[in-house]
Amino acid sequence: xxxxxxxxxxxxxxxxxxxxxxxxxxxxxxxxxxxxxxxxxxxxxxxxxxxxxxxxxxxxxxxxxxxxxxxxxxxxxxxxxxxxxxxxxxxxxxxxxxxxxxxxxxxxxxxxxxxxxxxxxxxxxxxxxxxxxxxxxxxxxxxxxxxxxxxxxxxxxxxxxxxxxxxxxxxxxxxxxxxxxxxxxxxxxxxxxxxxxxxxxxxxxxxxxxxxxxxxxxxxxxxxxxxxxxxxxxxxxxxxxxxxxxxxxxxxxxxxxxxxxxxxxxxxxxxxxxxxxxxxxxxxxxxxxxxxxxxxxxxxxxxxxxxxxxxxxxxxxxxxxxxxxxxxxxxxxxxxxxxxxxxxxxxxxxxxxxxxxxxxxxxxxxxxxxxxxxxxxxxxxxxxxxxxxxxxxxxxxxxxxxx
DNA sequence: TCTGGGGTCCTAGGACCC
DNA sequence: TCTGGGGTCCTAGGACCC
Numbered sequence: 001x002x003x004x005x006x007x008x009x010x011x012x013x014x015x016x017x018x019x020x021x022x023x024x025x026x027x028x029x030x031x032x033x034x035x036x037x038x039x040x041x042x043x044x045x046x047x048x049x050x051x052x053x054x055x056x057x058x059x060x061x062x063x064x065x066x067x068x069x070x071x072x073x074x075x076x077x078x079x080x081x082x083x084x085x086x087x088x089x090x091x092x093x094x095x096x097x098x099x100x101x102x103x104x105x106x107x108x109x110x111x112x113x114x115x116x117x118x119x120x121x122x123x124x125x126x127x128x129x130x131x132x133x134x135x136x137x138x139x140x141x142x143x144x145x146x147x148x149x150x151x152x153x154x155x156x157x158x159x160x161x162x163x164x165x166x167x168x169x170x171x172x173x174x175x176x177x178x179x180x181x182x183x184x185x186x187x188x189x190x191x192x193x194x195x196x197x198x199x200x201x202x203x204x205x206x207x208x209x210x211x212x213x214x215x216x217x218x219x220x221x222x223x224x225x226x227x228x229x230x231x232x233x234x235x236x237x238x239x240x241x242x243x244x245x246x247x248x249x250x251x252x253x254x255x256x257x258x259x260x261x262x263x264x265x266x267x268x269x270x271x272x273x274x275x276x277x278x279x280x281x282x283x284x285x286x287x288x289x290x291x292x293x294x295x296x297x298x299x300x301x302x303x304x305x306x307x308x309x310x311x312x313x314x315x316x317x318x319x320x321x322x323x324x325x326x327x328x329x330x331x332x333x334x335x336x337x338x339x340x341x342x343x344x345x346x347x348x349x350x351x352x353x354x355x356x357x358x359x360x361x362x363x364x365x366x367x368x369x370x371x372x373x374x375x376x377x378x379x380x381x382x383x384x385x386x387x388x389x390x391x392x393x394x395x396x397x398x399x400x401x402x403x
Numbered sequence: 404t405c406t407g408g409g410g411t412c413c414t415a416g417g418a419c420c421c
Numbered sequence: 422t423c424t425g426g427g428g429t430c431c432t433a434g435g436a437c438c439c
Contacts, residue, residue, distance in 0.1 A: 031425035038425065056423035072425090099421045099428095184419060215431060217419080244427060251422075293424055340426090 001113050001136055001163075002233070003105040004143040005088060005120075007081075008131045008151065010101035011039035014080045015070050017129035026067045030055055033250045034071055083128045091120040096233045104140060106233050117159045137162040140231045141224035144181040145171055145199075168227060172199040182221045187214065199225065239346065240277060245270040246340020252291065253336045259288070260323055266341045267322040271315040274343055278350070281343035282311040284318060286325035291337035302329035311347055318343075 007013060011029040016022045026043035030036065037053045047065050049058070055069075062069060081100045089095050094106035107113040117134040124132050135146025142162050149171055150160035162168045177188040180199050194213065196202050202210070203225035211219040220230040245266040253259050263286060274281060287303040304325040312318065322341050 033423085033425080036424055052424080054424040059423095102421075182419065186418065215418095217431065240428085242428070246426065248425065291424090338425095 001107040001110075001138060002140050002143040002229075003092075003107050003113065003117055004098075004135045004140070004147045005103050005105065005124075005132050006135075006147050006151075007084060007101040008133060009039055009041050009045075010081075010130070011072060011077055012041040012044070012070075013130050014077050015073075016041075017080065018076075022068055026065065027070065028062070028067055029070050029072050031072060033248060034069075035248065038072065080128060080130060084124055084130055084132070087124050087127050088120065091116065091123075094233055094235055096235055097237070104143070104233055107136065114159055114161050118157065121158050132158065134159045135162075136160070137168070138227045139224040139229045141181050141221055142168060142171075142227065145175060145179070148179060149174060165227065168225075169200065172203060172225065175199055177202065180221065180225070182217060187218065190214070239279060239348065241344075241346060243270050243273050243277075243279070243281075243343040243346065244340060245273070246287075246338065246342075248338045249336065253339075254332075254334070256330055256332065259330065259336060259339060260326060262339055263322050263326050263341060264319045266339070267319045268315045270341055270343050271313050271318050274313045274346070275349075278348060279343075279346045280311040280313045280349050281308065281318075282345040282347065283307045283343075284321055284325065285342045285344060286322050286329065287340055287342070288326070288329060288336050289338040290334050297335065300331055300334045302331070304328045305344070311345075313349065 012027045015027060015029060022041075024043065025041070026047055026049075027041040028037045028044050028049060029039040031038045034055050036055055037049060037051060037058075040049055040051070044067060047067065049062070049067070077100060084101075085095070085097050085103060088103055088105065092105040092107060096104040098104055107116065110116045113136050117136060121132055121134055124130060133147055133150040135143045135148070135150050136159070137143040137146045145168075146160045146162045150156045150158055152174075153160065162171050177183050177191060177197070177199055178185060180202070183191070183202075190213070191197070191202065194209075196205055202222055205222060207219050207222050210222050223230050247262070247266065249262070253262065267284070270284075283305055285303050285305045287301070290297060290300045292299065306321045306325040308317070308321055310317075
């Protein structure tokens with residue numbers, strides 16, 4: 001049995017923990033630059049406020065309705081998330097932190113998963129102040145369905161189990177195609193064109209047809225809806241494959257100096273993230289965009305990928321590379337709205353020696369190779385392993401004999 | 404009439420998630 | 422004037438290899 005624990009209206013709930021006067025009131029949290037709505041309390045949802053609603057188009061309406069507005073505070077949400085996850089880990093041997101406000105739990109072996117989950121839910125509320133909902137089912141996709149219904153059904157007390165096929169069928173009859181995990185608008189439209197208009201019809205469709213039309217991902221969803229588990233719990237999150245740092249600007253940027261400053265800032269933020277995860281990058285991409293909402297303006301989007309001679313997380317080197325990339329794509333005369341950097345080709349820092357000495361004529365490389373050859377001749381091929389960190393164009397590192 | 408049969412790697416684009 | 426910021430996976434097609 002899987003349980004999906006999802007924090008209710010997470011960012012809005014975090015704001016409430018420290019400002020009790022917000023309880024019972026419509027609260028929304030805004031994105032960066034107060035651009036648009038990214039979280040709503042139940043009271044705000046009841047007023048018909050949409051996710052993603054642009055703030056500047058709704059300011060007056062919110063004011064009239066007495067909506068309380070907060071700018072987002074990500075350090076707070078990250079901290080609250082860690083507290084919730086720590087609390088959950090007391091209730092299961094296996095926990096997958098799926099997002100900032102969601103976790104999958106393995107509840108196999110618990111005699112009464114529902115009772116267990118009710119205690120867990122009460123404990124999270126008591127210890128952190130965050131209300132959560134719990135959906136329990138034999139597959140992750142059905143646990144998502146159960147969670148959604150737990151939120152929609154006040155009588156459930158925030159915990160809902162879909163153990164048998166009868167319960168699952170009744171549950172699937174209550175939701176739309178796009179409520180199913182993995183189905184968004186585009187796929188829903190194509191499914192409807194095929195005559196599949198509800199989650200139940202998808203569950204009971206021919207898996208081969210679904211695979212032929214949509215691929216293996218949706219085929220898995222179909223089986224998961226039947227209660228056949230295709231997605232397992234992933235306790236240890238694998239290394240990131242990309243790290244991005246980007247922002248929309250509050251006002252359009254037109255000067256190259258200002259843009260350089262922004263790109264340097266994003267690059268150093270990305271480098272910090274990378275070091276925290278023990279990673280280094282062998283290439284970075286810089287991108288700039290004009291404002292896509294201003295259709296009357298000339299549009300320009302550009303990216304430039306810069307390959308690094310040496311994989312690194314060194315902020316100074318990365319900023320120099322990013323600024324070089326920016327120079328290649330900078331076109332004066334445009335009003336830029338957004339920019340960012342992305343680190344690709346990530347490696348674990350401890351495996352750095354593989355990417356560090358790309359350049360055959362690097363004096364550090366030459367010296368290292370000579371050393372390694374000598375040692376490998378004495379101790380056998382592959383006997384010597386070097387861990388190195390690159391700084392200032394040369395190398396510093398240590399080696400060890402593996403066998 | 405006949406025109407190998409596999410592989411891998413890379414990139415771009417499309418779709419999804421929170 | 423003002424419309425978020427991150428991520429993942431899959432597929433198709435081309436280059437290239439033996």
